Amino acid sequence: MKVSLKYYTIKYLIMILLLIIAVWAGLFYAYILDEVHDNVDDGLRNRKIQIIKAVYLNPQLLKNNDFGFNEFKINSIREGDYKNKSRLYNKMYYMEYDDKDQPYRVLEADFIDQFKMHQRLVIRTSTVEEDELIYDLTTALVVLYVFLVISIVAVNGYLLNKAMRPFYLILDKLKKYQFGVPFSQEKQNFSITEFEELYVEINEMIERNELVFYQQKQFIENASHELQTPLAIVINKIDLLIQNENPDKKNLNFLTEVKNDLRRMVGLNKSLLMLSKIENSQFNKTSGVDFNWRISKLVENYEDFIEFKKVEVSIIEKGIFVADFNQDLADILLSNLLKNAVKYNNEEGTLNIIIENDRITFQNSGASVPLDKSKIFNRFYKQGSDHTSTGLGLSIIKTIIKQYPGWDIIYEFEDKMHYFILTKNKA
Structure with a gap:
């Protein structure tokens, strides 16, 4: 699952x-325990000296x-x-008060008393219970730890929000940016050098992209219009030649083929220009x-x-398909x-054109074999030997759909029927 930079940082920090803290707690516990034992041991050694001195002064202590x-x-x-x-x-020693060990x-020390007898002195003192020490230390x-985590999350969240505010401003600007649409170039003053440099570089990059986009757009439009004129002139001349010269059947067929190829070039030119305009987001205006x-x-x-094709068309309305869409693109898509x-x-x-609230299905008869799902929306792909096709119709449909997040177009084949299913995201 993807998370924001702030929570990503806090997660790994915690x-x-x-x-x-776990490593420090272990070392801290060992250190505290060692200090406790050192203090107790020093007290036991001091008591040993005092008791032995007392034995020499009071032999009755040997009966203890x-x-x-x-x-x-x-x-x-x-x-x-x-x-x-x-x-x-x-x-461990049993204690009556606690009713448990x-x-x-314990310190053991051997000494020789004033009567030259060997004696063993055993001194004990109660120590802090380790399990209670562990419990108290853990608590x-x-x-x-909880206090540190809450403090770090609060402080880190506040500081990151404040520090990353310029980044979110830049990100918001990039999200709203579209080719060919004027964008704000007002100067921003950031206290963080890296964000200042990033903002400047992004503005320069957008300006370069806008220049390239404008040049490309002009080239495509000019090339398209320049091609349309000579193609139309050649087609007209072929029509005049066919009508005036009375060519024989062989030449007539040849001229007809040339004319069809030229018409196909005209269609191809128009389709490529249309694809370029769609991809360059020149159809931004939308309405219901x-x-x-x-x-x-x-x-x-x-x-x-x-x-002419003797096709029986049925429109089956099971719902109302209304969407915020560019009207020109909607006509191109459905056409x-x-x-x-x-x-x-x-x-x-x-x-059969089946219309539902969130889906439109074009169900038609045709070839008895399915089309290649992985290629039918590719440019210039044609399954069969149809020379009149430019291979761009379905590619234009897919390109239009890509302009609208949540929309999709899929192809299915079932019971010798071809299905093109257009879906939109539910409102």
Whole structure:
């Protein structure tokens, strides 16, 4: 799922922060535990010295063989068990008050009393429970983490919104920009150098694109108009030649073929010019278009052509197809779909135009084999040997549809019927 730059940054910041806090928490816990043990150990060593001194002054302490109020005991040991070094370790002892074992830090130290007997002094002191320490530490870290996350999200969100405001202004300008449509060139002063440079570069890029677009547009229009004139003159001269010279059948067929080729060039020239205008967004003006009414008018306008092909056309209205569309493009779109369905239909074939609220289907008979779905909307693609076709009709339809997000045109073949289905996004 795609997210904005702000949330993308915050997401990874939180993940990294969580990892850092987890590592820091482990090190912090080990450090605190080590400090606790050091302090306890220092206290135990100090008590050892004090108790041994007290034993020399009061021999009665040698009879303290169990842990009592002072939390130490002294027991006689054999000479072979005597050790010079003190030992420190952790041990669990049962506590009546809590009715469970509690952790203690224990120090063992061997010494020789004033009677030359070997004695073992064991001192214990209660320590902080590690599980409680972990719980308290975890609670503190969770609270700290939540506070940090909320603070970072709030501060980062505020700073990013403020810092990225110029970026969103530039992005909004790019979204609204269209070729051939005047755009705002008012100077903007940004406090961030990179955004200032980006804004300048985008303005310069738009100006270059506009210049190239204008030059291309002029070239296409000029070339198209320049070609139309000589083609029309040549066609007229061929007509005069056919009418005045009374050519034989062979020459007549030759001239007729040349004339048909020239007419095809005229159609090709017009189609290419139309494609260029559509792709260059020269049909920007839109309004509410009633496709039901326009289909009815087109069927009336093509009545002679339909009768010539002996095709039975039926308009089946199951809904009202109305959309915000350019009227000229709507006529071109529907006209090409209708001509395509009639031209490549069988003699005495059928054409059903099914109109629904969000879909128009052109269902027609024709070739008994399906067309190539992957190629039929490509330019100059022709399936068959029809030399009169420019191969641009369906390409123009697809190009028009691309100008309107949410619209689509698809081809299906079922029960020897060809389907061209025009759909729009639901309002």
